[in-house]
Amino acid sequence: MTAAQAAGEEAPPGVRSVKVVLVGDGGCGKTSLLMVFADGAFPESYTPTVFERYMVNLQVKGKPVHLHIWDTAGGCAGVGQGGRGFCGPLMPGTDSALLPSEPGRPASLQGTGQDDYDRLRPLFYPDASVLLLCFDVTSPNSFDNIFNRGQEMARSVGAVAYLECSARLHDNVHAVFQEAAEVALSSRGRNFWRRITQGFCVVT
Numbered sequence: 001m002t003a004a005q006a007a008g009e010e011a012p013p014g015v016r017s018v019k020v021v022l023v024g025d026g027g028c029g030k031t032s033l034l035m036v037f038a039d040g041a042f043p044e045s046y047t048p049t050v051f052e053r054y055m056v057n058l059q060v061k062g063k064p065v066h067l068h069i070w071d072t073a074g075g076c077a078g079v080g081q082g083g084r085g086f087c088g089p090l091m092p093g094t095d096s097a098l099l100p101s102e103p104g105r106p107a108s109l110q111g112t113g114q115d116d117y118d119r120l121r122p123l124f125y126p127d128a129s130v131l132l133l134c135f136d137v138t139s140p141n142s143f144d145n146i147f148n149r150g151q152e153m154a155r156s157v158g159a160v161a162y163l164e165c166s167a168r169l170h171d172n173v174h175a176v177f178q179e180a181a182e183v184a185l186s187s188r189g190r191n192f193w194r195r196i197t198q199g200f201c202v203v204t
């Protein structure tokens with residue numbers, strides 16, 4: 001397995017680019033998972049994320065892949081069958097104006113609250129190759145906000161991967177993103193909206 005490397009803003013010419021979006025309740029461990037993957041270090045302090053983007057390179061079948069990963073503000077993922085887990089409709093004509101103009105620059109979101117984050121979050125989905133639906137198994141609310149029970153959800157949303165990991169223990173973290181990249185570049189990743197990939201984080 002090839003180690004991930006922090007990458008520049010754009011994929012170099014000829015390198016495949018894959019967009020991955022992490023979603024899940026606030027405090028369920030999304031940023032920690034990403035930090036362990038991207039930087040190799042578990043963050044010791046907790047700072048709630050607004051919307052931040054990270055660029056990481058890894059290898060799939062010996063070829064470089066440029067991962068463009070969005071860490072989203074915590075809250076209801078807005079995915080699921082029959083509207084479960086969906087936090088409400090977008091506001092046509094206004095949501096795009098609320099998107100941060102630059103990755104990692106929350107200033108443009110000043111004054112927004114949880115409801116706004118829940119409306120903004122799905123705007124990151126449409127051109128994503130993979131959604132990682134994360135929950136904290138020690139938190140029933142986090143679990144329910146994703147959709148109820150993990151295996152049940154995996155079946156109902158047509159998930160193509162189910163992984164357990166621990167950011168604190170650095171356990172299976174690389175595998176989550178490796179699987180995401182492989183799914184995105186394989187036939188399993190086609191028809192994304194019918195078959196959503198998820199990475200489940202077991203927090204230990």
Ligand SMILES: Nc1nc2c(ncn2[C@@H]2O[C@H](COP(=O)(O)OP(=O)(O)OP(=O)(O)O)[C@@H](O)[C@H]2O)c(=O)[nH]1
Pocket residue numbers: 024025026027028029030031032033043044045046047048049050072073074075165166167168169202203204
């Ligand atoms: N024990 C344990 N704690 C974890 C793990 N991952 C994250 N945490 C803790 O969970 C808390 C929240 O972690 P974050 O990674 O910031 O959570 P988040 O989902 O990004 O939170 P938001 O930015 O609010 O959406 C922190 O106190 C972390 O130390 C894990 O694998 N094991």
